[in-house]
Amino acid sequence: MSASPSPSGARPYHHGNLKTALVEAGLALLEERGLGDLSLREIAARVGVSHTAPKNHFGSLKGLLTAIAAEGFRRHAAALEAGLKPADGPIERLQAAAEGYVRFARENPALFRLMFSGDLCDFNDPDLTAAASASYGILARLAGQLEAGPADAGHRQTRMETLLWSLVHGYATLANEGQLATGPDGTQIQGIADLFRHWPRFV
């Protein structure tokens, strides 16, 4: 006869919801240790479980990182929509989404890098692709509202989508790596929204 079923003190053999606990611990450790020093063993220790336990739920480290990245994309989508006011015009809404994109990257640098790491995650995983597509769809919808003519139905990805995504993602990435000039308070000299407010004309 072991300890009683679940009074405080005795940890049960089965965790209960190890899957979500591992993802949350991974998200926390990701920002504490950084992407490079994140380890499967440390995540498992944080949850209080042996280092091989995650295999039952995620298969391998890559599977766990994929699940973490998927949760990252869900939060990313929320950050994109955070400042989106329906009353605003398309350009104001675009600026708000861009600021959300950058803010998310700056507040979760390691997670952001993981999400776009390419080989650390399994981009064939349905959960991850669904979350990433949902996040991308927000930006794509905003791009569509800025297009001149009718929707470019023949393309899987319009020119406006490619332009906006590249610009915002590049800005977020460079800011994250510390490559953009910053003022004394640590924020970028050129804000992302300013780039839209003072849009140049080449042609």
Place this chain on the structure above:
Amino acid sequence: MSASPSPSGARPYHHGNLKTALVEAGLALLEERGLGDLSLREIAARVGVSHTAPKNHFGSLKGLLTAIAAEGFRRHAAALEAGLKPADGPIERLQAAAEGYVRFARENPALFRLMFSGDLCDFNDPDLTAAASASYGILARLAGQLEAGPADAGHRQTRMETLLWSLVHGYATLANEGQLATGPDGTQIQGIADLFRHWPRFV
């Protein structure tokens, strides 16, 4: 009495130019194995040297990766200037540089990721910062030729520089991670130069 000084067959105890040999081997292995699976031991083995030998020249793995990234930036600068014809106008030259930027990223994906990895390299290293600055200077100079008024002397980084660099870098990064839609031949549906040729007007 050991073997004669340097006839073929007997490898001398001292390599001679191990430093550059390690960088070259690292560059080759980087694209073969990918950034994630690159190992100091394998680079050393490739050169035919013990895995602790690099420490004398680079201190640690980070030091070696920093040297590799510096060489990457030198090649990156060359790729930027490759298609730059003095006779062309500023916009044509910008398009050519952008295409060089993207082509370099696509042809050296692992090296490109290393160069902008942030924590794998030591961005306080004088060699690396000099090479990176030189590469950035090419883009900055092109941006300056596109500015409307006189040079924005008060800023360390002008709005045009930030805009162009973010756009081109984001495009290259996303293309590299396979996030941009591609046609049947593997090239992007929306070429980087097309983004400039069909530049939108927001305001």
Place this chain on the structure above:
DNA sequence: GTGAAAAATTTACACTGGAAACATGAGTGC
């Protein structure tokens, strides 16, 4: 109850980067 399957553990293995002690050889001063 009993048996099957899920969930977690223990153990072992190949691999990594780094530290320390030692070996080798090139170069310099005499």
Place this chain on the structure above:
DNA sequence: GCACTCATGTTTCCAGTGTAAATTTTTCAC
């Protein structure tokens, strides 16, 4: 010529990583 110095490599060892296999524990269906 010769010893001394020091940069350059090697050997050995260590802590840490992710994964695989065999084993134990628990839950759940019948």
